[in-house]
Amino acid sequence: MEASFWHQRWERNEIGFHEASANALLVKHLPSLSLAPQSRVFIPLCGKTLDIHWLLNQGLRVAGAELSELAVTQLFAELKLTPEITQRGQLRHYHAKxxxxxxxDIFDLTADILGPVDAIYDRAALVALPAPLREKYAAHLTAISHAAPQLLICYVYEQSQLSGPPFSVEDAEVKQHYQSQYTLELLECPEVSGGFKGRVPAQEHVWRLSRQTPI
Ligand SMILES: C[S@@+](CC[C@H](N)C(=O)[O-])C[C@H]1O[C@@H](n2cnc3c(N)ncnc32)[C@H](O)[C@@H]1O
Structure with a gap:
């Protein structure tokens, strides 16, 4: 997907991926990461998700990466926060408490600029990227977060029935991207109610990725 694809989606307000409340699977499964109060959760490709509001309300800190400045401006307005804005390399850093x-571009984000993170929450991020980019994304995410534990939500459906995004990311592919760095557990696979576009059956696959314990 070219950057222009996403900029256009935000400019036209074609943001069907944006949910009207915090993601139910995040709310259900975040406790399984056993995060201490004030832990810092990184949300790659964050849009203006209400999950950010929810995480802040849990007493957690949030870091995010997002291509669209329009999305981020809307996010801070909706949070009723006034950001300090600075330039960090190729990126603009919006900061508030x-x-x-x-x-x-998330690929311009370095571990240094991001700073330490305690966990990653990936919803509609890995699945937003076309296959050739997903391997690069997974390796980059692992590198800049020093393999922070991760809650990952993928869609799985018959890819020949629809063109993404969101793309179908099968279990084997998740293992291929992450099993060298993480212990993977598939927590649950709920059906997407009504399928995609009302006709293509789909499931969400919720993964917990934990740091591998040394043998
Ligand atoms: C499907 S949306 C998901 C947004 C959010 N995770 C949510 O659940 O609402 C994908 C988002 O990734 C952003 N994006 C796409 N490519 C990106 C990139 N290379 N770097 C940073 N953000 C990107 C898009 O602008 C879009 O807001």
Missing amino acids: HIDIFVG
Whole structure:
């Protein structure tokens, strides 16, 4: 997907991926990461998700990466926060108490600029990327977060029935991207109610990725 694809989606407000409340699977499964209060959760490709509001309300800190400055402007307005904005390399850093959003291409985000993170929450991020980019994304995410534990939500459906995004990311592919760095557990696979476009059956696959314990 070219950057222009996503910029156009935000400019036209074609943001069907944006949910009207915090994601139910996040709310259900975040406790399984056993995060301490004030832990910092990184949300790659964050849009203006209400999951950010929910995480802040849990007493957690949030870092995010998002291509669209329009999305990030809307996010801060909806949070009723006034950000300090600075340039960090290729990225613009929006900062307010307990929140840092890096605006630009996630591949320009470095571990140094991101800072330490305690966990990653990936919803509609890995699945937003076409296959050739997903391997690069997974390796980059692992590198800049130093393999922070991760809650990952994928869609699985018959890819020949629909063109993404969101793309179908099968279990074997998740293992291929992450099993060298993480212990993977598939927590649950609920059906997407009504399927995609009302006709293509789909499931969400919820993964917990934990740091591998040394043998
Ligand atoms: C499907 S949306 C998901 C947004 C959010 N995770 C949610 O659940 O609402 C994918 C988002 O990734 C952003 N995006 C796409 N490619 C990106 C990139 N290379 N770097 C940073 N953000 C990107 C898009 O602008 C879009 O807001």
